[in-house]
Amino acid sequence: MSSAFLQTDNGHPASFDTDDATQPQSQTSPTRRSLVRCISPAVLNLERVFEQNRQRLQKKDGVPAPAAKVSDQASVPQTKGKPRLLLMGQRRSGKSSISSVVFHKLPPSETLFLESTARIQKDSLNSFMEFQVWDFPGQIDIFDNPNFTFDIDAIFGEIGALIWVIDAQDDYLESVARLNSTILNLQRGYPHINIEVFIHKVDGLSDDYKLDIQRDVTIRIQDELSDQGIENAPVNFHLTSIYDHSIFEAFSKVIQKLIPRLGQLEAMLTNLCRTCRFEKAYLFDVNTKIYIATDNTPEDMASYEICSDYVDVIIDFTEVYGSPEWKRSDEWRARLEGPPWLQTLENQVACEFAESGMVLADAQRPIMLREVDRFLALVAIMKEGSYDKMPQINMNVDVVVKGLIEFFEITKTKTGIAAVGGGTPGAVAVEGGGDGRL
């Protein structure tokens, strides 16, 4: 197996840099050479496509695109440019529960004690990308409120997605009617907003019944929209519950739509799977267990569940043993570097970042996890028998991890980059000769 599958001659990751005809190939002057050493072709290419994407989106929304560079984003005020997820729906439909379980790790059973939301709850989340979650009180209809006029532009101006929560265990006709009128209102001023309908609380419902409800809700919305002359509105449907992984899976889909150049991330993971013979690979946001990209093999809930549980195990383990305060003592290091290994720790482990591995006893399929930065982790399920090839796999994963770091440095704001750079490497060193082996 070759470890150079993603490398250019100068050692830079190149998997997402295939179509850049703008890079001169034969530049040999000293100045140019030093420039190439500092900024890889992949970085240049990503900056270019990111800027193109930004300008295209701004044009689409009718806002003139200033000639700002990605590097100028530090001057953008903190609140600007953060995608916003709006949670709306009827009272007691489960909005606050969703937000608490996904973003604050509240155990689902404790949502029983949540009080009804009286005011808009604004949560700012500093994760692999900064975004906000706004939880609206169910009783408020922002488009038709006799007591108060809302600043619609302030609410929908920077929106990433509108998540409409429908309680599947309750009568949902009123909720669907309110959703329809919200979509119609939004179509006038903000036709590009993604509307994600969570048909929620589907735990305890039979599979047939869940699909019946989804079909019924979909038809009611489509019929109403086409009666009003609106075709192809960006409305998507998800069956969710806080009592299983479905809510994380649904949020993963919602968040993925906010990531610029998602296709390139997916291509990197697909290449990695092909080269390392992985069955499935996910790029996880470790705090929320939302996966922000996966390879192009078909969706598989079981794989997601096991990888997500594995992230939990590693996080718990890291909290106990892997915090930055937990340093190896000199004697412990000396023992690890002594016989029979006789090498420094850095030379024993295949990568300088944290890594971990686990073999599933039943199917003999190892799972590997690699930290990308302090927010992201790459988790993959390997094929049977691939454990023997760990050194080559580690080298390939290493290259992809470097590529991912470059990708997010470009698509993040400057403040975000600082957060990535300040990550805590070395959370758990398990497989490959480090200490703390499982």
Ligand SMILES: Nc1nc2c(ncn2[C@@H]2O[C@H](COP(=O)(O)OP(=O)(O)OP(=O)(O)O)[C@@H](O)[C@H]2O)c(=O)[nH]1
């Ligand atoms: N069975 C089931 N119950 C859920 C689920 N999600 C939330 N609930 C329950 O639904 C109830 C209402 O949840 P909340 O999160 O307070 O609802 P809300 O939409 O925020 O309500 P308002 O703040 O009044 O708008 C709570 O008792 C939750 O435990 C779910 O997936 N399944």
